[in-house]
Amino acid sequence: MTIKPLMVLLSTVALLPAQPNLMPWPAKIALMPGRLPIDQSFRVGFSGYQDQRLRAAEYRFIAHLSMQTGIPIPHSSTGDSAQATLEIQCEHAGEPVQKLGEDESYRLDVSEKHARLSAPGPLGILRGLETFLQLVEPGAQNFAALAVSIEDKPRFPWRGLHLDVSRHWMPVAVVKRNIAGMAAVKLNVFHWHLSDDQGFRVESKRYPKLQQMGSDGQYYTQEEVRDVVAFARERGIRVVPEFDIPGHSSSWIVAYPELASAAGDYEIERKWGVFDPTMDPTREYTYEFLDNFIGEMAELFPDRFFHIGGDEVNGKQWKSERHILDFMREHKLKDNQELHAYFNKRIQAIVTKHGKRMEGWDEILNPDLPKDIVIQSWRGQKSLAEAARLGYSGLLSSGYYLDHIEPAAVLYMVDPLEKESASLTAEEKARVLGGEVCMWAEYVTAENVDSRIWPRTAAIAERLWSPSEVRDIASMYRRLEVVSQNLDYLGLTHHSSYRTMLERFSAGEPVEPLKVLADVLYPGNLGQRTRTHKYTQQTPLNRLVDAVRPESRTAREFAALVDRMDKPQIRAWLTLWRDNDAKLKPIFGKSFLLTEDVQVSKDLSQVATIGLEALDYIDHGKRPPAAWLAQQKVFLENARKIRQELFIAIVPSIQKLVAGL
């Protein structure tokens, strides 16, 4: 018995004992009455194909189940699947190197007595184990997994997280815990952005100056890379490396200036933006170098795909160097775009020679290139559709940029197959492989990066895995909170670093009033922060804007209170915010890091005061004087704007209150 997704969730609530907090929501799910109790007698039994990866997955599964429940469950999987609480039946081995499109489907049946997880291959088992963990909740009697019958498989075969480790360095521990988080929400591609103007992050044995001169000593050894790749494979995640060429290559050129289009004194770039240093596409040295380098990396990274970047070539060096202009004339290349296409064709041949399929950003799209390349679109569904019509495969990243600081609700509704790509034929649509969440690292460090990635990435993971009809925002938020808590057990610091960052300001004073303020703020986005011209790679990211979360749960819940006019609760919150500024005085006096935020706190207090006055008018059934109304509207419109790179997230709700007067 199977039921269309969400039908159960939306229509038969009354019949069912509880709603599972699954994310991503499965392709097909039927909820059953009852629960399977989880206690110390829990055992896993394998009844089909087995290998080291499956056993490791079972080990992690039991460890996670123990952490999640606080019940010490011994590791003793039983060969006798009849005695097992959870029987795992895998049909056959997986690919030696995980393939794009490798089967991830599984079937999970949980009854009050027994659970059975079956899948054609190991990837399905990995996915199903994550689903099982999400079914486990404390109930009225015990911990239990909700009884369900699930048939599940992904909508898109490529569901990635792109992490920039060049602009700010991300140690191996950060990478690993985020890969663990990806696995928990069934993402399957870790896109590792390993070089850019601000740093070259992998050890090359062939060209060691790359890491010696281009990384400030912050790079992954080849040993570490192999370790990360193995860690990801254990979790059913491919690792696609990106080496961005021919632009975004200052850090290479510092080490090997002979790669540059123009002579010069090059330095690792410390600022953000698009810079002039560009590889020379006219010299054979460049291609020899890249042939050797890509050959070395092709061995280190076993995945079939190899990302060459290719974005944002400003072309200034190409336009100003005589030998390049001569070359273009000679080869009948009429502009920089054609020169870039020439370069890409040469690179594509090298990548192919080393057994890989080339991937790049929108800019590499050119009908001269063979059809096996993959286009990653940061520009939008339009480029994606254009590529698909030309016969190219593509991925959507536009709309999934975490540094744009959109709330989960917005990210969640972005679909690779909407807008221009909605009108593609079925054959063309099949070329849209999925999407990738992008975490660029201008404004994140190892300390706060998790809080930018999680939990919002889980919502996008659902978009890429679940049927397109799954789009109930309230349901998404409800489940997102539970998933977010569960991610703590993987070592992710999206919750814990919030506290430590706030405590850095408070210097021993109670942190609560600061948390009250921070809970209703959110940071400016990439563009807004960059326009302050304050930042270089070395600027400490230790201010309130770096600590506050990209989305205010408090403000979202307050907005719901305003929508249903829950006056006592609204009043309680507004009173808290009005009085909070006074409580912050001792902390503001202590720390220079907060000096800039004194006015933000005062403004929050004033916004809350206006809200309370508005409530009083409502309570007394009186209309406020026009002058009062006009004055408050101006104040609120201003309060809605960015200040100290921060937004006060409750202002729209107060504007709504005042507008209703």
Add this chain to the structure above:
Amino acid sequence: MTIKPLMVLLSTVALLPAQPNLMPWPAKIALMPGRLPIDQSFRVGFSGYQDQRLRAAEYRFIAHLSMQTGIPIPHSSTGDSAQATLEIQCEHAGEPVQKLGEDESYRLDVSEKHARLSAPGPLGILRGLETFLQLVEPGAQNFAALAVSIEDKPRFPWRGLHLDVSRHWMPVAVVKRNIAGMAAVKLNVFHWHLSDDQGFRVESKRYPKLQQMGSDGQYYTQEEVRDVVAFARERGIRVVPEFDIPGHSSSWIVAYPELASAAGDYEIERKWGVFDPTMDPTREYTYEFLDNFIGEMAELFPDRFFHIGGDEVNGKQWKSERHILDFMREHKLKDNQELHAYFNKRIQAIVTKHGKRMEGWDEILNPDLPKDIVIQSWRGQKSLAEAARLGYSGLLSSGYYLDHIEPAAVLYMVDPLEKESASLTAEEKARVLGGEVCMWAEYVTAENVDSRIWPRTAAIAERLWSPSEVRDIASMYRRLEVVSQNLDYLGLTHHSSYRTMLERFSAGEPVEPLKVLADVLYPGNLGQRTRTHKYTQQTPLNRLVDAVRPESRTAREFAALVDRMDKPQIRAWLTLWRDNDAKLKPIFGKSFLLTEDVQVSKDLSQVATIGLEALDYIDHGKRPPAAWLAQQKVFLENARKIRQELFIAIVPSIQKLVAGL
């Protein structure tokens, strides 16, 4: 210029720019005007003796300084100490194996321009670096280290933390992060309680059944032990292993029943208490076994001391076995105590043969043993004084038992040289080497153990390091909060696990109301919990009693509000607590783990209501009716008692309010 400890702190506050949050407080400190700014240009320079350990310490120091400030400080220590912000001058190398009493003194001078840390040996440098980190605070302009002149050295040479890893298993990561925490507060001995009735936790190659049959698979490999010992040495911490014999040895006897005094079917003990299985002190096999075993462990653990436990031998097996009674008669041993002393003498010879000094709990004290043994007193200053008078060295652990759930204020005032040991001669006092905090593991797991150890252990660390006159409780608590926050950067989970444990109950509901309740609760102690007869080694420790902290900061601060009768604040808190029960309804409905706490929450609400009524009487200057008063007093007296293994920490303050009516 140096000043007596605390004199500055207490007498010249007005003259000084700020009070440093140092813990332990230094032996001598003079505060200077000004601060040394901390920014990206911070550099360390070595001007004296250098070795790998000092360089590793400098590396950790810079990493910690970066975390603490959020400022990315590059690692580039300079050979030229004139250019350094912090100059380190160490005179000579340390001992190859850290010795008891090895010099830990240092001198630290910080001015507005420069800091200089000098010490005779590496241990002093390690201690001084921790002091420097504690001097760094956010100020009005920047992060800065307060200008000071410090001459520091410990009061006692043995300052330990004892961790039981037998009753509940503690993985290597738990051990390491706690050793890192120890170093931060200048403790210098990690006492590793490696065997007990409930588990044998070290790999023996000579007797592999010990870990194979005695550990449930939860033990440290020898490789891991060496890694932990090296980790501790890097931080100036000795590692003293304890293998508890001849009692507390069920887990050995499971593996090697021939060690037992009596034949029987032995199993790993799952309950708490004192049990019958005891090694046979009459058979040569026992001594041969222990000779081999201690020989193996003596190589694995380089420290000069070897702890043989020796506590709580109940002697039942000795009294009931004919061959033992025969042996006692033959050897003229009149009782179990003399038999135990015989055993200890034999063991002492073995321990000595392997190059070690024997250490044990109070019970091993016997005038026949040589004077080089060390007595660790769990019974009190009396045994300590007795040992010292007899010429034995000793350590205090009585009063430092974390599972007795005393607040930091109580632990802090316990002194090894008070009570019976206060009257010792100077020579005898010198035999009191210090003390050890004891973390027994009946009611802790890897998840919550940090929250039992920290921050309270920091207060004891101050008692053992700082001059005995340092005993201002208010100052201790103020500094303790800052130290506690700083420990987060070492990976300790005393803060973060509180949140994850509370979220386990809340299952997606906002955790705040649960936190409001949990913030004013504290758990029952070892005895109170054991008397419930609920617990075995396998009982999950996932209930509210396991999540709440041993000491309520909120209740402590509320008590201060009541003391100074800050009525608006008292009312605000009481209102929060009164109304909190209603907010908990949705959570209570969800999770069986909290069912038992429904009444506790109601009681808190009622306690707060009584407080509010009392406040009303005070506000109106009225005396309450006698009946009301009598009734509330009864209720409060009851509310003060333990319920569901929990205490409501604010009840005494409400009683005070009511008593004042």
